[in-house]
Amino acid sequence: MADLRFSVSEIKDQGGLAFNGPVSIAEFEGEALFGEAKPKGPAALDVEFSVGGSHILMEGRVEATWTVPCNRCLGPVDVKAGEDLEETYPVGQDVIDLTESVRESLVLSIPSKALCREECAGLCAKCGANRNQGPCRCK
Secondary structure, eight states: OOOOEEEHHHHHHHTOEEEEEEEOSHHHHTTOOSTTOEEOSOEEEEEEEEEETTEEEEEEEEEEEEEEEOTTTOOEEEEEEEEEEEEEEETTSSEEEOHHHHHHHHHHHSOSOOOSSTTOOOBOTTTOOBGGGSOOSOO
16 A cells, blocks of 8 residues: 655655555554544545645545445445545655545545435334334334
């Protein structure tokens, strides 16, 4: 998987730099940042660095597919979500480390609500039966 550190001298020498590739989410998982969301494979990172005067502009996007619980029936739902990235760095540093920016964007990309389908009937408030699988017996 990708190293999220980029050499400022390489960016300056090339007049910019682009990166597109997978990023392991596993290195962030131990921090319990994602709540009930579980990553489904690596995230996709697409960034571009450009040099402007005394600063380097980084623009890009990170996307990942997450398995999250349905808000009505608690069944698993796979959702693809992403966040845009934009940051400015001084030219005077040696390395630009995107680890924290990517981590924050991944956390922010997780949807707060998801449905397995629009017509999800949810769980019975009395007995907890999944009403998508048929009527409950407590009526």
